[in-house]
Amino acid sequence: MRVTVENGRAVKVTGDPDHPPTQGVLCAKVSRYAERVHHQQRLTTPMKRVGRKGEGRFEPISWDEAFKLAGARLSEIAQRAPESIVPYSYAGTMGLVQGDSIAQRFFHKLGASRLDRTICAAAGAAGLKYTYGASLGMLTEFFEESELILIWGSNPIASNLHFWTRAQEAKRRGARLVAIDPYRSLTAEKCHQHIALKPGTDAALALGMMHVLIRENLLDRDYINAHTLGFDELAGRAAAYPPARAAEICGIGEQVIIDLALLYGRTKKAAIRLNYGMQRVRGGGNAVRAIACLPSLTGAWRDRAGGLLLSSSGWAPVDSHALERPDLIPGWPQKQPRIVNMNAIGDALTHPGDAGFGPKVEAIVVYNSNPVAVAPDSEKVAAGFARDDLFTIVLEHFQTDTADYADLLLPATTQLEHLDVHKSYGHTHVMANLPAIAPVGDARPNTEIFRGIARAMALEEPALYESDEAVAAGAFRWDDAALKGSGWESLKTAGWVKLNLPDAPLAEGAFRTPSGKCEFFSARLAQQGLDPLPDYLPPYESADGAPELAARFPLAMISPPSRNFLNSTFVNVESLRATEGEPHLDIHPSDALGRDVHDGDLVRIFNDRGSMQARARVTERAREGLVVGLSIWWKKLAPDGRNANQVTSQALTDLGGSATFYDCLVEVERV
Ligand SMILES: Nc1nc2c(c(=O)[nH]1)N[C@H]1C(S)=C(S)[C@@H](COP(=O)(O)OP(=O)(O)OC[C@H]3O[C@@H](n4cnc5c(=O)[nH]c(N)nc54)[C@H](O)[C@@H]3O)O[C@H]1N2
Ligand SMILES: Nc1nc2c(c(=O)[nH]1)N[C@H]1C(S)=C(S)[C@@H](COP(=O)(O)OP(=O)(O)OC[C@H]3O[C@@H](n4cnc5c(=O)[nH]c(N)nc54)[C@H](O)[C@@H]3O)O[C@H]1N2
Ligand SMILES: [Mo]
Secondary structure (H helix, E strand, O other): OOEEOOEEEEEEEEOOOOOOOOOOOOOOOHHHHHHHOOOOOOOOEEEEEEOOOOOOOOOEEEEHHHHHHHHHHHHHHHHHOOHHHEEEOOOOOHHHHHOOOOHHHHHHOOOOEEEEEOOOHHHHHHHHHHHHHOOOOHHHHHHHHHOOEEOOOOOHHHOOHHHHHOOOOOOOOEEEEEEEEOOOOOOOHHHEEEEEEOOOOOHHHHHHHHHHHHEEEEEHHHHHHHEEEOOHHHHHHHHHHOOHHHHHHHHHHHHHHHHHHHHHHHHHOOEEEEEEEHHHOOHHHHHHHHHHHHHHOOOOOOOOOEEEEEEOOOOOOOOOOHHOOHOOOOOOOOOOOOEEEEHHHHHHHOOOOOOOOEEEEEEEEOOOOHHHHOOOOOHHHHHHOOOOEEEEEEOOOOOOHHHHHOOOOEEEEEOOOOEEEEEOOOOEEEEEEOOEEEOOOOOOHHHHHHHHHOOOOOOOHHHHHHHHHHHHOOOOOOOOOOOOOOOHHHHHHHHEEEEEOOOOOOOOOOOOOOOOOEEEEHHHHOOOOOOOOOOOOOOOOOOOOHHHHHHHHHHHEEOOOOOEEEEEEOOOOHHHHHOOOOOOOEEEEHHHHHHOOOOOOOEEEEOOOEEEEEEEEOOOOOOEEEEEEEHHHHHHHHHOOOOOOHHOOOOEEEOEEEEEEOOOOEEEHHH
């Protein structure tokens, strides 16, 4: 990203035309980043609460006072019960310095609870780990040479524009694009074919495809013999999914599955752009495993334009030990503080504490995240944050829904104001992020804020006071083959470095599993008492998984991202919010008819966990039985002060402990 600065202000951001994956293009929301950075509501000074919890009334204080208040309270708790302190952070910035470095070291030094950062991608990451050994996949550049692209649980026009550019180029060269998505997304409507399966049924589709590939012998036996493990067992599993059965589960036609499998098996350069939308359900990990087996069955990996990409982040040699320093945990490695799953933060904050859970949570420090808006089962999350005896520190750019509950609200810098380094999960370059402007107001980088609190607590640990530049320089294992020949200085000068990888990195196997093969059968899963083969697990909330619940709440709701928001970031940027208008609910005409709901009506969406309102759009974009509320709205900027997470649940996925945002039954009525 390049920034144009005039008189100390960022006036324009553009893509870097020399950077191969982005080619000078920014997506709709990030192209407004300068507007966000200089927004009149940017937090510019530390503040302390003067009103009731959640009321959002604050008065300015100095940084010294803020550090003293934070340090005194955290010291007192840390001496008594360090695990009562919980950090809460996710993807506000994905920078390795402002995300996971000094903050993690600080909490480790205290012996605080550890956070399982699983709100987004953990099921998919686990699925890939058990199958490929790590988050490995095709290089995004070569999708433009593919002859067939399955865009599976992915809406790149909204969420991954730079891949979409490649897919369009492939289309111009004659490739066929197939969207697999219960919703006719902006992307699905631009593909040659849209397969609108029921949410959470992707594993059944993949197993049905396998059944056909095996029956028709559309297999690469040499690749299977040399580079995979457990073919016979997998074939046994696929035998239980003839296309008729898979079709029944997925709610699509049998012939659709047969045709898809034949097309996939007969196309040499067959690529799958899998994405995280399909793993936010109970069986998300198994579904990723099932789909990840497909290119290893057909040997699609042999061509650089074939294979699969869910995440490429495993190619980057990040030194997470150096960044996070788990060895600072008192008594480590024998002593391992408890782990709090971030998806169950509502339960954690409202738990009284007992032998199983450990001590009651007394303090939460939130940075790079907005849990009151983004975490599931939001009524519980808000009830937790509203506790008078909870000490809450929030590091933020803006007074978000979460910031309203802070005792201390501390202004943080944006990417234009601080130093960082990044890897990517969509491409295979690493990037330096150099500050373009001075901090706005009195804002400080996350790292500097944690150093300030550490100093106020008189913590004597040099790693807490390391400079951002030193942290950045140690973020990667520069001696790894993927980075050979470069270092922090050359990365800083060039802006980005392309990882040194073969064009078709899995053509000769080289998976990172214990066997070095693509593991259809996973001994590691078997050892944990789990199914060693991928299977279809019905969603927790579906007619298959919970018939009684489905009788009361017959509609499946998904709430994937809007094009103009980045999770809950950018919702307060007026130009972007104006484009989205107001919260909508897309509902199929036949579902609307039975409920006397008409296009443009205000509707209430509800289940046992909560409710929200939205403006109905009666449309065939949502398949029958499905409703779609594009997200994630700031509650306080929605007309009824609520958002989609009022109805989502804290249940976790089969693998990885991920969130199940799209495994959610509701009912809808006209207001
Ligand atoms: N504009 C924009 N871009 C973003 C984000 C954003 O909020 N806004 N967020 C960023 C982040 S953090 C992430 S993780 C990614 C997310 O981006 P993606 O990984 O693409 O995931 P989603 O957008 O959640 O969902 C993608 C598609 O999956 C569909 N889907 C939902 N359930 C299922 C299912 O069970 N099966 C199948 N096959 N499809 C399903 C949805 O309808 C949606 O169209 O995007 C990133 N980019
Ligand atoms: N219903 C529903 N809920 C979802 C999802 C969904 O699809 N549907 N998607 C889920 C997914 S995929 C994800 S990744 C999560 C995302 O959840 P979060 O990671 O919480 O993402 P954001 O909502 O973007 O909030 C990030 C906050 O970090 C702040 N921030 C940005 N940069 C910095 C910085 O450098 N320092 C500090 N201190 N703050 C910073 C921003 O101002 C913003 O308020 O939400 C999940 N929630
Ligand atoms: Mo995410």
